Amino acid sequence: MDTAPFLAYLDGRHVRWQLTLDQCVDNAGDDPRARLLAVFDALRSWAASSPGFRSCALVNAMVELADPQHPARSVTAAHKRALRARMLELAEATGAPDPCLLVDQLLLVYEGAIAGHAVGSVEKAEDKAHITARRLIAAATPHPLDTFWAGPEPTSR
Numbered sequence: 001m002d003t004a005p006f007l008a009y010l011d012g013r014h015v016r017w018q019l020t021l022d023q024c025v026d027n028a029g030d031d032p033r034a035r036l037l038a039v040f041d042a043l044r045s046w047a048a049s050s051p052g053f054r055s056c057a058l059v060n061a062m063v064e065l066a067d068p069q070h071p072a073r074s075v076t077a078a079h080k081r082a083l084r085a086r087m088l089e090l091a092e093a094t095g096a097p098d099p100c101l102l103v104d105q106l107l108l109v110y111e112g113a114i115a116g117h118a119v120g121s122v123e124k125a126e127d128k129a130h131i132t133a134r135r136l137i138a139a140a141t142p143h144p145l146d147t148f149w150a151g152p153e154p155t156s157r
Contacts, residue, residue: 003071010075017079020046021086032093033137039087039106040130043113047126059114083107094141102140109133 021042028038065072087106091099113129116122 010072014079033141036090036094036137037134040133044126096140105136106133
């Protein structure tokens with residue numbers, strides 16, 4: 001079976017996700033905390049922009065492919081490594097004392113939102129993940145709590 005079209009599709013999804021993420025990070029302004037939170041802005045944007053959004057195509061591919069040597073697994077793993085590296089770069093800029101721990105926590109929230117959305121166990125999972133990520137970032141960073149970070153939680157959409 002020719003896997004080239006499927007791999008091209010997954011690569012395309014990765015590229016489109018990176019563009020969405022880059023745009024959200026750029027739109028977040030100069031506050032490094034907001035730039036890190038933009039990962040979750042991108043997740044919300046991604047879910048809202050895809051009619052019939054069925055979670056992450058790369059994760060779905062991993063779940064469906066039983067063969068551990070299938071080339072799509074390496075595409076998905078590369079995507080997840082790239083996401084973690086980008087999040088780590090953004091977390092380091094916040095001044096968090098343990099940016100690796102913060103990224104691990106945020107990735108658990110991120111992946112949990114994707115799974116929660118996919119199985120329907122959490123309504124508006126991407127919005128709730130955004131609120132949770134905001135709290136984690138605020139708690140993990142040494143910045144004085146300004147109005148955005150200390151104020152009331154934005155309402156879930």
